[in-house]
Amino acid sequence: MKKNPFDLTGKNAVITGAYQGLGWGMAQGLAEAGARIIMVDVHPEIDEKAALFRQRGFSAEGLCSDLMDRESRSELKKKIESTLDGQLDILVNNAGIQIRHSVLKFPIEDWDKVIELNLTAVFDLAQWAANLMVSIGNGKIINVASVNSIAAGINTVAYCATKGGVLQLTKTMANELSSLGVNVNCIAPGYMATPINTALVEDSGRFSELSQRIPAKRWGQPEDMAGAVVYLASEASNYVCGVMLPVDGGYLSR
Template identity: 40%
Template sequence: MSCSLFDLKGRMALVTGSSQGIGLSLAKALAKQGAQVVLNARDETKLSAAQAQLKTAGLDVYRCAFDVSDHSATEEAIARIENDIGPIDIAINNAGIQYRESLEAFPVDRWEQLLAVNVSGTFHVSRAVAKYMLARGRGKIINVASVQSELARSSIGPYTATKGAVRNLTRAMAAEWARYGLQINALAPGYFKTPLNSALASDPEFTAWLETRTPAGRWGEVDELSGAAIFLASDASNFVNGHTLFVDGGISIAL
């Protein structure tokens, strides 16, 4: 297979939630593969620091701070990127939040926040970029789901529900937009060491459980998501649509 299938030179990618963790790692991977990358987060200070980090590494990165849960702000930001930086060829919907509590005690406001960011945010960004992609007849949308779109675990029921919604929204987008030249797929990480999982990663009891439960026997490292993201963002996946690619050390297939 030609390496040119994975070449992202000349492509513009927007990665939401990319000031840290998985989003920053994915942005770095795409930029190293030749793409221009627009970083996004709500916190301008953290976003600026992330941009400086990647620029120091010689990568071509911009930044655009906006809240994906705000529909109007998202529409305006996407329009600015298209007009001022360039056409968005790749959109990675990575912005997400987590809150852990039993279902019976889960605060209603936290439930609404998870829905607003994890589900509505994915819809807002996808809808905004798709308007331009559909007109051009090409585009890649990658929604970051989770192993929790397939499995459930106590204390994270609402998060599990949002990631199941993201997985099915991915299918719906592909069903509607594939005929117009777009490829929409989901990336489903398992348990990775990220700021979102810091409480779990620092818990020896949970880590012992995870190492036993996961066939690979360990936590994932965020850079191990790079290859899957590059595949879904590149021409190598031009006939892949509505698929959820699990990168989880095998946890979703083992009892």
């Protein structure tokens, strides 16, 4: 019988920002597809979340790390390499933050925080993963971009700048790594009902304005990300390189 190209059995996957929201939804998709998952998050109880997967018979581990801190990232990389014996098949760069200020009043300190986590950490981990993957001849790097990689928002100059950067980072890495067996792609979530968007959901005017632009007539949920991440992590996407896959209910089509 021909192998299911979406089957991730035997694959090792790392997903950042996995405690809640989109990260949790993608972790669930990868686990259910058969991957062994390492869930990374700044939340100290991340392994308790991973235990929920273990209770269902999946292979899952949670590692606490502050990806805003470069030394913490360095320690995380060492821990993962030791845990997986250097066999990293899938990296999902999902962790990120949103800090809202007007352009005229955006503090440089907040700019630095958003850039460090949403862009610098993404490159740092992707570069590390790429080196491991090139050494074994294959791998999948999936960065989480945003509809704001293309369609800019309001009071989100740092966030939009980073997500535009993630798109270009993805395409450039794909240019260099595709011939070496490593696929680099990104997912662009639309407006999702997750904690990072609490401010938007609570702003009735802005919430209504955004909702009217979504052809699907609803905001996304974490589970809406599962299919996209499994596809890009699997053999089904072996000839997919440098793409941005929107999961946005049609938002970018308007």
